[in-house]
């Protein structure tokens with residue numbers, strides 16, 4: 001059993017797989033949305049780290065180590081705040097449960113950090129219990145760089161800006177801390193079913 005804190009609330013299932021949240025439309029292509037250039041970190045230099053709420057690095061995987069972790073196939077709908085949704089996307093990735101297994105923490109929040117300085121914040125309870133993955137595969141192949149390869153966060157029950165591309169680690173925090181878009185006016189939580197797009201929604 002993981003020793004990680006479950007935070008508040010239990011498992012939040014994706015409320016409507018195959019359904020369209022309010023204000024969204026369906027796309028068949030896969031749009032690319034990036035603020036800034038696509039970073040290209042060599043797999044030799046890539047690592048994934050977990051930093052706890054005291055600032056200590058408590059876990060680190062190199063690319064081969066990360067790829068040796070148990071991976072899952074995930075089919076989910078994704079919803080961008082700019083109103084496109086893509087239904088039934090197929091991913092392969094390591095669950096955040098797996099990455100945090102055995103890590104003792106009292107943190108209630110997490111910030112995902114990426115190459116290129118992108119960050120996004122989430123309640124810890126939103127990335128546990130089969131709700132979030134670090135995905136390295138898409139649609140049967142490697143995740144392409146423009147979509148966040150070699151690996152990105154995948155948190156499909158929240159707007160897709162929470163799914164940080166080129167993710168390199170998770171920082172556990174006692175206090176919530178807005179990420180890149182959250183500091184620029186996007187909603188702090190970002191539930192597509194409640195249309196939490198921007199501050200005040």
Ligand SMILES: Nc1nc2c(c(=O)[nH]1)N[C@H]1C(S)=C(S)[C@@H](COP(=O)(O)O)O[C@H]1N2
Pocket residue numbers: 030031032033034035036080081114115116118146147148160161162163164165166
């Ligand atoms: N590192 C990083 N991750 C990011 C972004 C970004 O600009 N940088 N954009 C976010 C936004 S707003 C969306 S909608 C999705 C887009 O992912 P895609 O380009 O694979 O469609 O990535 C999210 N993750």
Ligand SMILES: [Mo]
Pocket residue numbers: 033080081082160161
């Ligand atoms: Mo987005």
